[in-house]
Amino acid sequence: MWVTQGGGRPVRNPTGRQLRFGAELRKLRERAGLTATEAGQLMGIKQAQVSNMEAGRVGVSPERVRTLAHHYECSDSVLIESLSDMTSERTRGWWELYRGSLPGLLLDLAELEHHAHAIRDATTARVPGLLQTRAYALEIFRQAVTELSPPDIEHRLSFRIKRQAILYREDDPTPYEAIVHEAALRMKVGGPAVSREQLQHLLDLSEHEHITLRAITFDAGAYPGSGQSIYYAHGPVPQLDTVHLDQSHGIAFLDAEAQLHKYRTLFARMEAVALPPEKSRDLIHHVMREL
Structure with a gap:
């Protein structure tokens, strides 16, 4: 490296x-x-x-x-x-195999996740990428505004699934907290069968001690950060934290002190209106029954 x-x-x-x-x-x-x-x-x-x-x-x-x-x-x-x-970190990560076939910023994201001490993720319209099933992610890539070729879709799909390995490491899985809006839970991405599989996957993942899943309901109304997705990667010290934003015009990484403070505050306020984990699981079960 x-x-x-x-x-x-x-x-x-x-x-x-x-x-x-x-x-x-x-x-x-x-x-x-x-x-x-x-x-x-x-x-x-x-x-x-x-x-x-x-x-x-x-x-x-x-x-x-x-x-x-x-x-x-x-x-x-x-x-x-x-x-x-x-x-002293000189090893080349698995993501280097995708250099030339995927944008460099995606590789930077995988590198960031690999070294993160913890990750917090908040989404409104989609299930977070690290929690997506293969079928759900495939449908997301198929709906890309700039149409992707079948090989490009396969590259992105395999890349996303490999990124998820940080949650399954035997010795040191990355602590992960996700806040997902009810809109993302109810959106029928790929149809009822794909949605049902995705919701069950969320329930299964929420059983892991290092994964915390919380939902924000429609009843919460407007709240600070509503409509915005936040991906916050914790470094070994707060100064080395990083915010990742995936926007329509591309990926951005933020690390200025004022920016980090802003997104820590936004995430804390989202937590304040989110359901606790057990009630979040109840909501997911309810949405599944309605499919």
């Missing part, structure tokens, strides 16, 4: 995780009130190398991360060690 410290050419197309690592280095430098040139002088390296590190294009050793933090007068030891840990 990362080139060796001080060796090799800069990476031409860094992954989302590499870009995020570099952005965090830049934040540390800017908080210290230093320019890239001044930081390079402190480190005994050229300004271009500092810029390449902050752009995620070259590798950085854990020792250099700690040296940079010292020069930037950063005393947050937990953040420093979290950034140092990011530099």
Whole structure:
């Protein structure tokens, strides 16, 4: 994933995780009130190398991360060690097999999920991707505004199913909390049979200790964030959290402090109007009986 410290050419197309690592280095430098040139002088390296590190294009050793933090007068030891840990992850994930056949931002999402310490997801019109059955996901891809070819659909479908593996790992499944609006539960995606299978799948998943499923009913009315989907991936420390937005014009990743605070607040307010898990299960059973 990362080139060796001080060796090799800069990476031409860094992954989302590499870009995020570099952005965090830049934040540390800017908080210290230093320019890239001044930081390079402190480190005994050229300004271009500092810029390449902050752009995620070259590798950085854990020792250099700690040296940079010292020069930037950063005393947050937990953040420093979290950034140092990011530099030692060199394995290429399964998602790399899809590079060239799927948009790079989708691969960045899989990489983000793989490393997330916990995930919170809130949806209004669809069942969250990580909880979708194969038949449900297939129908979603078939309805894409830009029509997908059969091979493209198959690539996206297999990719989505493989992403779900983080919920089934034996040793350390990712803690996952989903808030799903009643509209998504009642929408007959693919017809009654597909919908019924999807609802049963939600019930089955909700039995897992690391998965929390809660529903918001129509009776809740309008609430902060209504009509909006939120995907919040927790990092090892709050500063490394990431919000993923899947919008009609494409995928976006947000990590600015103000943005993270906004979406934490929105999610908390959604939780306040959502049913508790047991009553959410009752609602799903009720919707299934009406199919």
